[in-house]
Amino acid sequence: MVQITLTVNAEPVDAAFAPYKTLLEVLREDLNLCGTKHGCELGECGACAVLLDGQPVLSCLVLGVDCGGRTVTTVEGLASDGRLHPLQETFADLGAAQCGYCTPGFLVTAKALLDEHPRPTRDQIRDALSGNLCRCTGYQQIYEAVEAAIGQAGPKGPALRDTRTDASSVRRPGPFGPGTDQSR
Amino acid sequence: MRRRRWPVADPNTTPYVGRAMKRIEDPRLIRGEGTYTDDLRLPGMVHAAILRSPHAHARIRKIDTTAAKAIPGVVAVLTGADVNASCGLVPCAAAIPDLKAPKHTVLAGDRVYFVGHAVAVAVASDPYIARDAIEAIDVDYDPLPVVTNAEDAVKIGSPLTHPDLGSNVAYTHNVSGGGNIDEAFRKADRIVKHRLYHQRLTPMPIEPRGVVASYHTGEGTLTLWTATQIPHLIRTLLPGMIGVPENKMRIVAPEVGGGFGAKLNVYPEEALIAHLAMRLHTPVKWIESRRDNAAATIHGRDQVGEYEVAVKNDGTILGLKSKTIADLGSYLQLLTPAVPTLTGLVLTGCYTIPAVKMEIVGVYTNKMATDAYRGAGRPEATYLIERLMDVVAQELKIDRLDLRLKHFPAPGDFPFPTSCGLVYDSGNYAAALTKAKQLANWDQLLKDRAAARAAGKLSGIGVSTYVEICAMGPSKAMPAGGWEWGCVRMEISAKVTVITGVSPHGQGQETTFAQIVADRVGVPIEDVVILHGDTSVAHYGRDTYGSRGTAVGGTAIVMCIDKMIAKAKTLAAHLFETTSDHVVFENGRFTSPGVTNRVITWPELAGEFYVAKNLPPGLEPGLEASSFFEPQNFTFPFGTHICAVDLDRDTGHVKITKYVAVDDCGPQINPLIVEGQVQGGIAHSIGQVLFEQTIYNEDGQLVTGEFMDYAIPRAHDIPDYILGSTVTPSPINPLGVKGVGEAGTIGATPAIANAVMDALEPLGITHMNLPMTPEKVWQAIKTKT
Numbered sequence: 001m002v003q004i005t006l007t008v009n010a011e012p013v014d015a016a017f018a019p020y021k022t023l024l025e026v027l028r029e030d031l032n033l034c035g036t037k038h039g040c041e042l043g044e045c046g047a048c049a050v051l052l053d054g055q056p057v058l059s060c061l062v063l064g065v066d067c068g069g070r071t072v073t074t075v076e077g078l079a080s081d082g083r084l085h086p087l088q089e090t091f092a093d094l095g096a097a098q099c100g101y102c103t104p105g106f107l108v109t110a111k112a113l114l115d116e117h118p119r120p121t122r123d124q125i126r127d128a129l130s131g132n133l134c135r136c137t138g139y140q141q142i143y144e145a146v147e148a149a150i151g152q153a154g155p156k157g158p159a160l161r162d163t164r165t166d167a168s169s170v171r172r173p174g175p176f177g178p179g180t181d182q183s184r
Numbered sequence: 185m186r187r188r189r190w191p192v193a194d195p196n197t198t199p200y201v202g203r204a205m206k207r208i209e210d211p212r213l214i215r216g217e218g219t220y221t222d223d224l225r226l227p228g229m230v231h232a233a234i235l236r237s238p239h240a241h242a243r244i245r246k247i248d249t250t251a252a253k254a255i256p257g258v259v260a261v262l263t264g265a266d267v268n269a270s271c272g273l274v275p276c277a278a279a280i281p282d283l284k285a286p287k288h289t290v291l292a293g294d295r296v297y298f299v300g301h302a303v304a305v306a307v308a309s310d311p312y313i314a315r316d317a318i319e320a321i322d323v324d325y326d327p328l329p330v331v332t333n334a335e336d337a338v339k340i341g342s343p344l345t346h347p348d349l350g351s352n353v354a355y356t357h358n359v360s361g362g363g364n365i366d367e368a369f370r371k372a373d374r375i376v377k378h379r380l381y382h383q384r385l386t387p388m389p390i391e392p393r394g395v396v397a398s399y400h401t402g403e404g405t406l407t408l409w410t411a412t413q414i415p416h417l418i419r420t421l422l423p424g425m426i427g428v429p430e431n432k433m434r435i436v437a438p439e440v441g442g443g444f445g446a447k448l449n450v451y452p453e454e455a456l457i458a459h460l461a462m463r464l465h466t467p468v469k470w471i472e473s474r475r476d477n478a479a480a481t482i483h484g485r486d487q488v489g490e491y492e493v494a495v496k497n498d499g500t501i502l503g504l505k506s507k508t509i510a511d512l513g514s515y516l517q518l519l520t521p522a523v524p525t526l527t528g529l530v531l532t533g534c535y536t537i538p539a540v541k542m543e544i545v546g547v548y549t550n551k552m553a554t555d556a557y558r559g560a561g562r563p564e565a566t567y568l569i570e571r572l573m574d575v576v577a578q579e580l581k582i583d584r585l586d587l588r589l590k591h592f593p594a595p596g597d598f599p600f601p602t603s604c605g606l607v608y609d610s611g612n613y614a615a616a617l618t619k620a621k622q623l624a625n626w627d628q629l630l631k632d633r634a635a636a637r638a639a640g641k642l643s644g645i646g647v648s649t650y651v652e653i654c655a656m657g658p659s660k661a662m663p664a665g666g667w668e669w670g671c672v673r674m675e676i677s678a679k680v681t682v683i684t685g686v687s688p689h690g691q692g693q694e695t696t697f698a699q700i701v702a703d704r705v706g707v708p709i710e711d712v713v714i715l716h717g718d719t720s721v722a723h724y725g726r727d728t729y730g731s732r733g734t735a736v737g738g739t740a741i742v743m744c745i746d747k748m749i750a751k752a753k754t755l756a757a758h759l760f761e762t763t764s765d766h767v768v769f770e771n772g773r774f775t776s777p778g779v780t781n782r783v784i785t786w787p788e789l790a791g792e793f794y795v796a797k798n799l800p801p802g803l804e805p806g807l808e809a810s811s812f813f814e815p816q817n818f819t820f821p822f823g824t825h826i827c828a829v830d831l832d833r834d835t836g837h838v839k840i841t842k843y844v845a846v847d848d849c850g851p852q853i854n855p856l857i858v859e860g861q862v863q864g865g866i867a868h869s870i871g872q873v874l875f876e877q878t879i880y881n882e883d884g885q886l887v888t889g890e891f892m893d894y895a896i897p898r899a900h901d902i903p904d905y906i907l908g909s910t911v912t913p914s915p916i917n918p919l920g921v922k923g924v925g926e927a928g929t930i931g932a933t934p935a936i937a938n939a940v941m942d943a944l945e946p947l948g949i950t951h952m953n954l955p956m957t958p959e960k961v962w963q964a965i966k967t968k969t
Contacts, residue, residue, distance in 0.1 A: 020312065034223040035216020037441070039390045040474035044891035047390055075216030084214070092210035095856045098864065099690030100213030101220065101391040101441025122904075129899040133891065135390050135442050136690050138867030138928075139902045141860055 004068035009077025019065055024048045026064035035075040035104050046132030049105035050074045056112040075104035086152035087111055096145035098136035106132050110146045119150055200699035200709055204856035207695045218439035221394035221411045226467040230259050233314035235304040235321050237296035240550040240884020242325040244294050252306055252320040257313040263304045264291035271455045272425030277663035278522035283355045286346045288515045290452035297514035298550050299886050300479030302452055307460055330884040334511035334547040345514050345548035354512055354546040355521055359528035361540055362603030368503030368539040372494035376576050381953045382564045384486035384878040386894050387557045391441020392472035393481055395453050397461035407434045408458050413443040414727040415687055418450055419719045425455040437717035440689030445556040446481050448729045449518045478889045483878050484557020486511035487564050493572055499582045503539035510546050513553035520553050521546050526561025529604050533569035534613045534651040534822055535591035540603040550884045558868055559926040562652045563933055570648040570934030588649050608820040609914045616910050617649055620824035620846040623908045629828055642831035644943025648934035654923030655819040656730030669724040670740035672748055673808035676794040678787040680705055680712045685725020686737035687717045693733050696853040700738055704745045706772025731923025739917040740813040747809035756784050758800035819914040819922040823847035825935035831943045836962025838874055838940055840903040848910040849924035858924050863905055865928020871897045873936040877955050
């Protein structure tokens with residue numbers, strides 16, 4: 001067993017674990033933070049993404065013993081003071097989660113993008129998220145959710161129930177939205 | 185905030201149905217609080233790891249587990265000889281006449297038949313020790329001849345996958361219908377022939393499979409948590425394998441991280457892990473690795489066929505003949521042999537084709553079993569008929585849209601009986617095509633293509649008009665029944681608890697069902713809870729696959745609501761001192777105009793039902809109803825997809841420059857969810873047409889064993905979609921809904937493939953197998969320029 005002290009989701013944590021464990025395994029098995037998912041254990045799918053000192057990493061490729069004194073943010077740490085992170089809001093608003101298994105990895109990766117590039121273009125979003133695999137959504141609702149969170153990322157996000165109806169921000173006609181013709 | 189395509193639906197406004205409500209599932213998922221199988225921990229739980237065959241075909245001479253058993257922390261190391269007698273055979277539910285089936289034990293007996301075949305299991309105090317233990321097992325294999333190509337497997341002298349069956353042919357299935365096929369071909373001016381290959385695909389849900397089993401020795405009860413789409417079918421089939429009676433078995437599908445058909449199965453591990461929990465008297469967990477998922481979870485597609493179309497010179501199609509070889513892999517999983525027969529059912533697509541004949545030969549090879557992967561048989565049929573329509577149009581120099589329009593049944597022709605023996609419920613195929621053309625700005629697309637070609641570019645446009653089979657299905661057509669069960673209960677607090685037999689795993693039915701229930705019962709949507717995925721809660725069900733959830737499961741719930749309201753009216757009438765026929769129910773309020781001004785609401789009625797002090801004679805206490813819905817037919821969603829591509833002459837890269845999809849799934853309960861299903865489905869097709877292929881080499885080694893080798897689309901591979909819809913209700917269920925889970929995958933593959941072939945047409949290239957990878961496209965361009 002090895003013992004380290006690190007900061008996880010803004011809390012100092014002492015962790016004792018077998019030295020061969022990855023950060024993913026330490027988080028899930030020793031710190032009981034199961035929000036971060038295992039998808040391949042090969043660094044290929046992004047389901048295990050977390051922020052290490054603010055940078056997105058694949059926690060299945062990071063050894064737990066290398067995390068002493070460092071700062072880890074997982075999906076469980078995105079909300080603060082009972083408020084969801086704006087990305088969590090927009091992911092729900094725009095249907096960016098289906099089965100939800102890849103969602104934690106996308107959320108933290110997108111957070112890292114917005115922290116570094118507050119106004120990314122869609123191509124930048126595509127590139128930033130291309131290490132995260134989603135088999136359900138086809139990604140478009142994920143891009144849109146990230147775009148919708150632009151300008152909102154910061155310590156004070158909106159409340160959980162978002163009832164804004166900013167139709168003027170619509171870029172192209174909604175295929176199913178109100179006012180589009182659906183020939184019956 | 186930059187863009188929001190629709191306002192977020194106000195949860196205080198009704199009706200809920202038809203609006204883009206935020207999903208009820210999401211608050212837990214976006215916080216990382218969903219509980220998936222791998223998140224479960226039980227006291228005393230031990231961990232299993234499975235040793236799999238590195239050979240595609242071999243005799244097992246000897247297995248030595250001594251070293252593995254000696255590792256500290258190892259609880260048990262077991263082989264087929266230890267467990268197969270207690271675990272029964274892995275079931276295949278498909279009924280195909282004269283099917284030759286190998287015995288499918290949970291661990292290999294004296295032979296292995298594919299790379300990934302489970303050979304032994306180690307159980308240990310933690311998963312790391314279990315993995316070390318399987319590496320310490322010494323298996324002495326004697327490799328045998330291998331066959332991995334289904335067309336080779338039917339040749340005389342081919343190595344046999346299962347020598348005891350005497351042949352690699354599992355079955356031959358003929359579909360024929362409509363008029364006389366020979367006469368159709370005699371009358372033809374021309375016979376257009378084409379060979380089409382539908383490559384093997386790996387479903388690759390991001391959550392691999394996993395099982396946790398716990399056996400209560402005193403009660404003799406088994407609880408099995410498994411990452412599955414079908415907890416109820418497992419509860420039906422597992423008792424026959426491990427001997428625990430159905431009514432002492434609880435199957436739970438917790439949060440499930442994507443299925444796409446890969447989790448529509450009864451797998452050896454489900455019986456094996458259950459058996460281990462019983463045998464070792466402690467809970468056992470097994471979580472699949474990604475490499476195991478690629479090797480030992482079902483694959484899809486893998487059909488190759490020769491197709492012939494009999495046509496008149498004016499484009500009239502007289503008949504369609506085909507011979508398809510379907511690669512089943514080495515074993516029959518739950519529906520393996522049935523999937524290719526679904527191809528035969530929609531072979532004629534959305535066209536009037538008077539005569540049809542299809543021969544399907546199911547073949548064993550030394551590979552993992554194929555089974556139902558998203559669309560299951562319909563993508564294969566749609567790809568072939570839609571490629572054939574383009575090939576016919578090209579040979580006859582007819583406009584490909586005109587050719588399609590010429591063969592559409594008119595809206596008045598529905599219900600439309602097809603030559604393949606189905607009756608399409610409702611449709612307006614031309615309307616979807618027209619709308620897609622509008623959204624795509626079709627005339628401009630043609631001009632752009634002409635300009636691009638004039639500038640020496642390779643630019644193409646592809647179209648597919650599809651129809652598919654959803655809402656599976658009438659019980660007469662489903663091996664284990666196709667009905668669905670539901671239960672709706674109003675609690676004493678007037679909260680509504682809904683239990684469904686379908687088992688959603690990303691489709692959002694906790695939301696769509698709540699929308700339906702809240703509207704029909706007349707309660708706030710927050711007061712509705714949808715329970716699913718646990719056979720001790722949802723006692724009966726037929727689960728989630730074939731886009732059946734809302735059309736079949738939703739209808740069972742509507743039936744429950746109708747019964748519940750009828751019962752409530754009886755009590756309301758009693759309280760109004762009148763008869764039920766004088767009670768009006770609307771928006772959660774019971775009134776009796778002309779009798780009394782009094783209004784009774786649910787809280788009052790619910791209280792009366794449960795305190796039960798003022799019920800009329802003969803009326804039972806409690807307010808709950810359950811129903812089984814038996815659909816009289818499938819439903820048949822349809823649509824038109826249009827795709828434009830540019831090919832890079834130097835790299836062979838295919839860039840999708842425009843993608844338009846118009847899908848008609850009937851009325852949409854939640855357009856946000858419908859859109860997500862369509863977009864996700866199209867992404868599977870982009871993968872299939874441009875990158876994905878499950879490859880075994882000639883020795884039967886799996887080359888595509890992880891995401892580095894099996895390329896599912898990534899974010900930068902996906903274009904911006906333009907989506908539209910038409911709404912043609914189905915007459916088969918009271919909601920009019922058709923289903924939308926597989927439409928994207930069915931409609932998109934031929935649209936994209938047709939676009940690539942259209943781009944290559946000026947070079948005289950008329951055929952390319954899927955997937956149309958940059959290398960293949962580049963090679964094709966190279967040989968013609």
